[in-house]
Amino acid sequence: MAHELPPLPYDYSALEPTIDAQTMKLHHDMHHAAYVKNLNAALEKHPNLHSKSAEDLLRDLSSVPEDIRGAVRNNGGGHVNHTMFWKIMKPQGGGEPAGKIAEAINKTFGSFKDFQAKFNDAGAKQFGSGWAWLAGKPNGEIQVISTPNQDNPISQGLFPIMGNDVWEHAYYLKYNNRRPEYLAAWWNVVNWDEVNRRYEAFKSAHEPAMAGK
């Protein structure tokens, strides 16, 4: 089955003033749409892969035929990353995290502020295009990483809990070259309920193995 562009879960202008409507429209309707279209075009050469989810393809890129591996990595990554991105933002979002993700952040980084600083630093220092992530490790711990291009942590055996897009298309119209300013403002639209949901999904998938197992 062909992969489909999910609708934006709110209006283009809903994240104003943090993210302007024009950026949202171009980002969703043009950039994300192109990743979906190009992923489907690549998979036409290997129709047996149409039954796999984009996540499953990215989880084991070495099993993807070499002639489309790069296209799947870039466009499958673009599709999965943006599908998450729209959902982990919402109008009137932001504030302090609560629940299990707040506990994990405090335990791992000391405080929410320390986590934000580390995440923003990862985004600011990612050279060129890429993403900053909070990712879950197989041992149940969490860490901040960045990836280039549309690479998703899932391809490194990590679970993407939340990620911010630091491609210029995500911020340039409003913030120009001021990526750190975009990174700092982005926290105002984070949907912590959705981040918590993803964290819980990570924890249930990566419960540390029981002793003796």
Ligand code: MN
């Ligand atoms: Mn993007």
